[in-house]
Amino acid sequence: MVKLMNVMKRYLKIIILGWMLCTVQNLVAQSTTIDTTGDLFKDFRTELMWEANVKIGNTIVVGESKRGIRRIIPITGGTFSGSKIKGDVLPLGEDWQLVRPDGDTELYARYLLKTHDGHLIQVINRALIHTGAKGNDFYCKSVLDLEAPVDSPYDYLNHAVFMGTIRFPVLQPGEDPYVIIGVYRVM
Known part of the structure; x- marks a missing residue:
């Protein structure tokens, strides 16, 4: 044994x-x-899917936390439009923000889009905003997670990686506050 x-x-x-x-x-x-030549990502391309004018409400300052200053910005509506898709931004979301001790701001927005033909698409948008000490090295980019109905013409959104831009327009007198979000599919 x-x-x-x-x-x-x-x-x-x-x-x-x-x-x-x-x-x-x-x-x-x-x-x-x-690949040690740095050419690994040279072929990345993007395709603009849509631009959204997202209306925002008044900032709610939660206050200082152990990670930084927390604030919430309600998403109150808007519109979006691209070559293959268009519709409304529903007033059912919020942008939870954290201003970190290093000055950068992390955004976590979650909201819904309703296409012109009645389909709902969930958007989760995570962004980083960096403004340098001199203000000349502004950086604001995001990564989006899109969830569309599988039995819809927008199922293709479930099968790609998306990146985004956020612009802060100069508002005209009497104009409701909004941000412009560009959504790009990584090819």
Whole structure:
């Protein structure tokens, strides 16, 4: 019985060693395909899907937290339009913001779009706003998660990665506050 156990232990060690060697060989083979020229992302392209004029309400300042200053901006409506899609921004969302101790602002917006033909699309938009010390290195980009009905003409939105831009227009007297969100599909 002891002899059988020793044989089984040796056999198990050989199997584990063989598995480890195969794994290391796979890792080495993968590492040789790493692009060190910096050209890996040169072929990224984007396609503008739509621009949205998103109306916003008054800022609610939650206050100082352990992570920074929290505030909430209600989303009160708006419109969106692109070459393949258009409709309304429903007044059913909010932009939760965190002004970090380093001065950058993280945005987490969640809202709904209603297409001109009646389909609802959920939008989750995470953004980062950075303004440098001199104000000349402004950065504001976002990553969007879109969720469209699978039985709709907009199911293609469920199968791509989207990035966004946020612009803050100069408001005219009497104009309701809004932001302009550009939504781009990464090709």
